[in-house]
Structures are given as structure tokens and as C-alpha cells.
Amino acid sequence: MLVVEVDLAEALATCAAADGGRQLVQTDLVGPVSAGDKLLVHAGAAIALEGSP
Amino acid sequence: MRYVDEFRDPELGRALAGEIVATMQPGCHYKLMEVCGGHTHSIYKYGIADLLPGNIELVHGPGCPVCVIPMGRIDDAIAVAQQERVIFTCFGDMVRVPGSDGTLLDAKAAGADVRMVYSPLDALRIAREYPEREVVFLAVGFETTAPSTALTLRRARDERVPNFSCLCNHVTIVPPLRALLESPDLRLDGFIGPGHVATVVGARPFEFIPRQYGRPVVIAGFEPLDVMQAIHMILLQLRDGRCQVENQYRRVVPYNGNPRALEVLAEVFELRPHFEWRGLGFISQSALRLSAAYADFDAERRYGVPGLRVADPKACQCGEVLKGVIKPWECKVFGTACTPERAIGTCMVSAEGACAAYYSYGRLTRERQLV
Numbered sequence: 001m002l003v004v005e006v007d008l009a010e011a012l013a014t015c016a017a018a019d020g021g022r023q024l025v026q027t028d029l030v031g032p033v034s035a036g037d038k039l040l041v042h043a044g045a046a047i048a049l050e051g052s053p
Numbered sequence: 054m055r056y057v058d059e060f061r062d063p064e065l066g067r068a069l070a071g072e073i074v075a076t077m078q079p080g081c082h083y084k085l086m087e088v089c090g091g092h093t094h095s096i097y098k099y100g101i102a103d104l105l106p107g108n109i110e111l112v113h114g115p116g117c118p119v120c121v122i123p124m125g126r127i128d129d130a131i132a133v134a135q136q137e138r139v140i141f142t143c144f145g146d147m148v149r150v151p152g153s154d155g156t157l158l159d160a161k162a163a164g165a166d167v168r169m170v171y172s173p174l175d176a177l178r179i180a181r182e183y184p185e186r187e188v189v190f191l192a193v194g195f196e197t198t199a200p201s202t203a204l205t206l207r208r209a210r211d212e213r214v215p216n217f218s219c220l221c222n223h224v225t226i227v228p229p230l231r232a233l234l235e236s237p238d239l240r241l242d243g244f245i246g247p248g249h250v251a252t253v254v255g256a257r258p259f260e261f262i263p264r265q266y267g268r269p270v271v272i273a274g275f276e277p278l279d280v281m282q283a284i285h286m287i288l289l290q291l292r293d294g295r296c297q298v299e300n301q302y303r304r305v306v307p308y309n310g311n312p313r314a315l316e317v318l319a320e321v322f323e324l325r326p327h328f329e330w331r332g333l334g335f336i337s338q339s340a341l342r343l344s345a346a347y348a349d350f351d352a353e354r355r356y357g358v359p360g361l362r363v364a365d366p367k368a369c370q371c372g373e374v375l376k377g378v379i380k381p382w383e384c385k386v387f388g389t390a391c392t393p394e395r396a397i398g399t400c401m402v403s404a405e406g407a408c409a410a411y412y413s414y415g416r417l418t419r420e421r422q423l424v
């Protein structure tokens with residue numbers, strides 16, 4: 001999913017799926033993210049930042 | 054789209070299929086297990102099986118989290134959902150999984166407040182919105198989804214949300230793989246390893262497979278070229294007499310996993326002594342429950358659940374499908390009494406189930422040419 005908006009204080013990000021749908025995602029496990037980052041998301045939590053294992 | 058288009062290139066796919074055929078040893082039959090249900094879907098959605106010769110047999114593994122939940126746990130979930138003041142939340146797949154006397158959807162139709170959510174965070178939001186109600190989240194999934202549950206429970210604790218709890222059915226992937234490898238029913242030549250589980254736990258936990266059982270493992274991504282490259286890498290290992298864990302999905306999977314995810318899992322969960330898997334029976338230390346530090350959020354302790362063991366319907370052969378012993382189309386009720394619209398077994402319910410993949414992509418029988 002693509003990061004659209006970030007709430008750093010809460011470790012949350014609004015992300016867009018390929019179909020355009022938006023979802024609130026917990027980003028605690030991947031560290032600070034920025035708009036435009038691509039996240040691997042499972043059940044509402046980002047488990048990896050794609051391209052940077 | 055980056056990381057998608059380049060892994061779906063049909064020309065590269067055909068070239069890779071040629072490389073796979075060129076790597077095969079004459080007269081050999083290869084039996085490879087794709088552990089994860091996500092791989093099963095990619096294989097049939099993108100027609101990968103059609104690009105492979107019949108000498109390469111793909112066997113579907115136990116890595117579909119919905120499929121492996123036994124009927125007794127669904128009965129437990131329904132028993133909690135039917136309690137007064139409870140809002141019962143779960144992923145969409147779970148509402149259609151049959152228990153011994155119906156599904157969560159049936160319970161909802163009969164008056165239980167069952168709601169589908171995208172994530173445990175959604176369930177926590179509902180708990181905040183309805184402080185006078187008890188909100189229970191039905192947690193299922195492997196190490197891929199368990200971190201989301203763990204993070205949400207940590208939030209619930211930090212925010213002091215007392216009306217939130219979790220009915221935990223999270224499972225771990227290594228014990229069932231070990232059980233399969235010990236099974237006399239199944240001879241496998243290699244494993245396409247679960248890329249998303251490995252994102253969390255890393256590739257290292259799979260090292261026991263080459264070390265103790267002499268079978269190669271390639272951790273793979275989920276795009277069609279990922280899966281094909283993984284098959285090629287396994288065949289190269291077999292041809293060269295090597296046997297190791299390789300990581301095809303390096304753009305996402307660190308060899309040692311995600312340390313933050315492992316840390317929150319260790320904080321929130323502990324291993325159950327044993328857990329029942331559909332088709333595989335009880336497997337020691339194969340599932341998670343909430344740790345003592347999070348006991349207040351444990352729905353099993355809060356409500357008490359029947360906890361009965363319930364046998365699968367006799368007509369259903371999900372167990373054999375999950376063990377890779379039969380193909381979905383060999384099941385007696387596949388595509389007739391059991392369809393995605395009216396499923397008897399979990400493998401037909403879940404989006405990651407092998408039966409659903411075969412049914413959705415028209416794999417009602419299977420004939421391929423040998424090379």
C-alpha cells in the first residue's frame with residue numbers, strides 16, 4: 001500500500017491500496033514512514049517497507 | 054506500478070519457464086510444496102501451472118490461516134458472539150467458516166452482533182465508540198497477522214480500553230511443516246517458503262528443513278515471476294546437489310526477520326502447549342495465546358469457551374488437501390456440494406484456500422504434459 005498521510009505521533013499512516021481504497025495502518029514495526037513510501041501491510045499493520053529489507 | 058509490473062512480465066515468464074525445463078533432470082518427477090495459500094492463488098490466477106511441465110507437481114501446504122482453524126474453535130467464537138452486550142468482530146472470511154451448528158454469519162442472522170473488520174485496529178475503534186459494550190476481536194493468522202493483533206493489544210493496554218478483548222487463534226508455521234515432514238504420506242522434493250511470514254520471522258527458522266530433512270527451501274514473493282524464479286532456484290539446488298534456504302524475496306524479507314515485530318510478539322503472546330489444526334490434529338507449541346501481561350484482554354479467560362473438539366463432516370476432505378495428500382478436485386464434494394457460495398470446508402471458504410483457488414480459476418481436473 002502507498003503511504004498518503006502520516007501521523008508520526010501515533011505511528012499511524014493513511015494508506016491507499018491498488019484499487020484506491022484507503023486504510024489506517026499501524027507503522028510501529030517499520031519505523032518512520034513518509035508519503036510515497038510503499039508498505040507491505042497485513043491486517044492493518046505494516047510489516048515491511050518495500051525495497052528496504 | 055513498481056514491484057508489480059516487472060514481476061508480471063509475460064515474456065520474462067515464458068523465458069523463465071524455458072529455464073525451468075532446461076534445469077530439470079531427464080525422467081525426474083519433482084514434487085514441490087508451496088507453503089502459503091497466497092502462493093497457491095498466484096499459481097492459478099496467473100496460469101503458472103500451465104507454464105510448467107507435468108513433471109513438476111505443486112503440492113499445496115497448510116499456510117492458509119482460515120483453512121486450518123478447526124470447527125471447535127468456530128463453535129467457541131459463536132459462543133462468545135452470542136453473549137449479551139458483546140460486539141463480535143472478525144475478518145470477512147471468518148464469518149462463513151462452518152462450525153458444528155452453523156457459521157458466525159448464521160449467528161448474526163439469529164441476532165448476534167457480528168461485525169466484519171479489516172484490522173484489529175478497527176475493532177479497537179469500535180470498542181472506543183461503544184464503551185457500554187464488550188468488543189471481542191477474533192484473531193486468526195500466522196506470524197504475518199499476529200503483529201497487528203499484538204500492536205493493537207498494546208494500544209488497548211496503553212489507552213486503557215477495558216471493554217476490548219481478543220479471542221486468539223494465531224498459529225505458527227514451523228511446527229506444522231515439521232509435522233508434514235514427519236508424515237509418511239508425503240514425499241516432497243522442496244519448499245516454496247512463505248514470503249510474508251518470513252518478512253516477520255526471517256528465513257532462519259526454516260533452516261531446519263535442509264539441515265534435518267535434506268530438502269531445499271526458497272523463500273518467495275507472490276508475483277508470478279517470484280514464484281517461477283523460486284521454482285527455478287529449487288531445481289538448481291537439486292541439480293547441483295545443494296540443499297539450503299535461499300531468499301528469492303530479498304526486496305522485502307530480511308534473513309533475520311523484523312526485530313520490532315518479533316519483540317512485540319514476544320511481549321504480547323506466549324506459545325500454547327498444543328493446538329488443534331484442521332486435518333493435522335494437535336500439534337505441540339504451534340499456536341499463540343495472550344501472555345500473562347495481557348491476560349485482562351484475553352477473551353478466553355474473560356468469557357470461558359466450550360473448548361470442545363469437533364470432528365469435521367465426513368464428506369469434507371480439507372484435512373487431506375491441507376496435508377497435500379489429495380488435490381482439491383479429488384475431494385468428493387469439490388464443486389458440487391461444496392462451492393464458495395455454500396462451503397462445507399474451510400479450504401473453499403477462504404480467499405487463500407486451495408479449493409477456492411481451484412474453483413475460482415477453473416481447475417476442476419488436471420492434465421499436463423510430461424517433459
